Amino acid sequence: MESERSVSTAQSSEQPDNLVYDWSGMVDRIQRNDETAMEELYRVFSRGIRFYLCRQLGPQDLDDRVHDCFLIVVQAIRKGDLREPERLMGFVRTIVRRQIAGHIETAVQTRRQQVDIETSGAIPDRRLDPETFVIGRQEEELAAAVLKGISRRDREILTRFYLHEQSQEQICREMRLTETQFRLLKSRAKARFGELGKRKLFRKVS
Amino acid sequence: MFAAGHPEEVVLEQYAMGKLDEPAVEAVEEHILVCVSCQDRLDLTETYVRSMKSALASAQKAEVESRWRTRIGGWFQMPAPAWAGAAAVVLLAIVAVFNLRNFTRSGIPAAVVLTATRGETASIEAKGPLDLNLDARDLTPASTYRVQLVNGEAEDVWQQPSATVSDGYIHVRIGKHLSRGQYFVRVFASGAGTPREYALQLR
Incomplete structure (x- = not known):
């Protein structure tokens, strides 16, 4: 099925023409396991998610983190967790922010454990390359x-x-x-x- | 806030400096998720803001040092009684500063919002009380939270044993005098292990 770009009434008042997507249609197609819809989702969001994650967490493991975000978004869409399909952008943003918060908490916990176990442990060099x-x-x-x-x-x-x-x-x-x-x-x-x-x-x- | 469907320059700058309110942050971030040209614009804006802050700080430091050099140069031309007077003033100033550090911080509180995400550490001038607004979104749910402030050496500096969330933030006031340096604010959900940590630089 070819993807269609039609005006989404919820978004058209805010977005320029080249950024108007049929979010509801995309969500519906993903729920029906349409591969082209998932490719479109990746194409639309991948750079933005990568940009956002890199700003917050740095370049390390970026590909894996972007991939994790996509998995979560697609799984959530398939499970029907997205109650308002036209709010897909907001949903993706929420997922990305939760991933960031999760990574930070893991890093804090790891740091605490390393301090507890090994008082002379290596301290990462926080200077810029x-x-x-x-x-x-x-x-x-x-x-x-x-x-x-x-x-x-x-x-x-x-x-x-x-x-x-x-x-x-x-x-x-x-x-x-x-x-x-x-x-x-x-x-x-x-x-x-x-x-x-x-x-x-x-x-x-x- | 948006012009032709894209955030205005002033909005991107406010976002880069952490000065936008939450609804505006949401709108900007949702747009940037899908707009490549605005990602580039934000990158440039952040580069500019960061560079300008750095250059202005260096210029200010150079100006202060230049003023001190001029002043010290002038001192060596003073007569002896003026030297004695100057020494007395310096001694009094040292005593006054020492006593001031033992007083509770007074003055209009400076408000600062902290978010637990990696990026620019919140930075604020070290004077007066601090009103901290800690971003509590996605925090482990709890009826109350313990808030702890530690310095760069992880030494306990200040604590509030029970704080609550209001409008998505935990609000605490630190009246204690804090010297310049790096601090971390830790939020512990009661009974749960992993804290949320925020960085704060007092300059």
């Missing part, structure tokens, strides 16, 4: 270059927002800025960061 460290340093240099090119006052505004995590309202009030001025400053700094990054990349490539 050399490549990630260098990339991070280069990115920081780009940000520093952006900061050098702006006024002291603008630097203070960005310091309050990114470093001290003050709210936009507080900053605008205390620094006597309008919301537009504040947003403009942030977007210019970010655009400059992107521009410097592209220039650096272009220099490396050429």
Whole structure:
């Protein structure tokens, strides 16, 4: 059976056209063991699940974790645990978050057991690998270059927002800025960061 | 919050900084599960926020060090009586700081939300009381929970023997003075073994 993409009334008001899926139809096909539906499910969600898991748990064992999530989602759909098929995205998100919480709890328990059994046990090196460290340093240099090119006052505004995590309202009030001025400053700094990054990349490539 | 079906830049930035409320987080995360272009946008935003924080921290540290160097350089040009006065002030300041550390933390509490997922450790300035909001979703169900705060050396710093969940979070207030450093908040369900652990950095 060919998969069909038709508008899902629950989603069309929020998603652009290229992200509108017939979730109910997909769930129905999976429940009927339609292989193409499972392939479509994997195609739609695999990158997003991988992205989310990598951000929360790191790259280790990523393939296995993505696979585990899919198994759980498919099994739950087949058992009829998904009561609102049009909420498939929310359901997948819940499964992924539970997997993450489970992995963290396992890691905490393992750490406790290792401490109890072996007081001189190996402690994992939590430093970044050399490549990630260098990339991070280069990115920081780009940000520093952006900061050098702006006024002291603008630097203070960005310091309050990114470093001290003050709210936009507080900053605008205390620094006597309008919301537009504040947003403009942030977007210019970010655009400059992107521009410097592209220039650096272009220099490396050429 | 969404423009043409995708989260706005400011929303992605707030998500990257952990400042979105739960309904918005849900909407963003559901979208990112299926939208490749927004995954890339979020990646770039997180890179930018992380780099900017780091660069601003370095710039601030350099500025403080520069001010101290200027100040110390000026001291060596002071006459002797001014030296004696300065030494007295420093001694008084040391005594005052020592006494302050023994007082209960006062001032407006700083609220911080902790989630037990790997990623950026929650980081907050070490001043004033702390209102911790611990994400209790998917926690082992229990009528009450024991909340323990340990430092980076796993030494017990503070405890609350019974706390409850409200609106998906466990709310506790730490009034005790805490010095800068790495801390872990552990939540134990009564009678059950494995705790949930949250990381917290006081800077």
